[in-house]
Amino acid sequence: MKDILEEGGSVVDGAIAALLCTSLMNPQSMGLGGGAIFTVLDRMGNVTIITSRETVPKHFQKDLLKNCSQSNFFYTDAAWIGVPGEIRGYELAHRLYGKLPWAKLFEATIRLARDGFPVPLYLGNFLSHPFLKRKIEKSSLCDVFCNKNRTVLQAGEMLRLPALANTLSTIAEQGADAFYTGQIASDLIHDVTAAGGTLSLEDLRSFKAEVMNPWTLPLGDHVLYLPPPPAGGAILGFVLNVMKGYKLNPSSVEGAQKTLTYHRYVEVSKFANGQRKMIRDPSFSSGKNPNWLIKEEFAERIRKMISDRATHSPEFYNATPSMDRLGTTHVSVVAADGSAVSVTSTINHIFGSMVYSHKTGVILNNELADFCGYQNRLSAGEQPPSSMAPAIVYSKSKKKTLAIGGAGGTMITAAMAQTLMNHLWFGKNLTDAIGAPVIFVDANNTVNPEKHFDK
Structure with missing residues (x-):
């Protein structure tokens, strides 16, 4: 990524190059078979969202x-495969914000995939995990x-990815x-169909990345x-809007105040x-716009429901248990001209x-497993x-830009919220x-302090 920026590339060029390389280093978390969300701040201060999340195939x-099952942590059947959007997302982001030639962004990753590289420690830890090891074999x-x-x-040990190198070379050219x-599309569908998946050429041909306006929160x-x-x-x-109402400051995490703040x-x-069950693709939702979730009136209502001396049963919070997801990769890039990108x-x-496509x-x-615990039916598309919440924090008065995101499924919210609270x-x-x-509060409302958290 540094080389891309030094050669005059934009923050989006750098992010795409970094994501391509990360797809080799962290293939357990992301890659061409997935999807992405970009939050881009241009040098004029305008923010755009580009989403290329996977979608439900037509013949699901x-x-x-x-x-769906609470006890089933791994959904390793081809029927759960959504339409991959990763590359369409890169294409749209590059079309809008790229400076260097498209093929330039792929060069280093293609060489690495073809020549091979030692299995990174992080990937090696997953490969050697007893349960995962058996499933992989x-x-x-x-x-x-x-x-x-x-x-x-x-x-x-050396890992070489010649089939992926060929695929990347073709996409670059x-x-x-x-x-x-x-x-590539034909080969991919051949392998997915052989594995029992429902993905079709029609699904791939019709996939489109989208440009959206961001939600904003002062x-x-x-x-x-x-x-x-x-x-x-x-x-x-x-989360941040409700916490904002408590007028937090450095003294909020000192002495007895710290206990109250984290309670x-x-x-x-x-x-x-x-509230997670309220989050749905707006194109398929008959309900009202869920932007009330970040309105001050709703935040005030929640604060009035919170007791500083008691907790409640799950029904009080209207919580619906669902699986806590792992996976994902995040990249943030900020440039000297004030532009920035946050992409997950x-x-x-x-x-x-x-499911591995041998041909590609x-x-x-x-991705279709993400509907488990939230909906009881699927809709094509x-x-x-x-x-995933790649975000940008911008202060025009302080001329300060922060691109932030996280990995780890529902743990993303906890990590991002507490990082922003700590800093701001x-x-x-x-x-x-x-x-x-x-502190991570899981889907069952169990409180899980991270190691070394001061209890």
């Missing part, structure tokens, strides 16, 4: 959501992540259409720009869990559907709800704000 399995992923003895690679209408001297539903910006905005935060997080990408669960080198998502209200510098331990 009608009773798929009957297979029994899946098509073994063809890329196993040695000749059909045993998964260890950290430090021919553009995004090569993935959605060319031979935070003192700053404005927070968020992606609208079905992304997770509404939930992040809800309130935990209670707000429980209410946030109860995912294939959903770890290694997505665990692409690992497919299991619908984007699933998400916790509690007086921590950015390094300390990011590094501070956090």
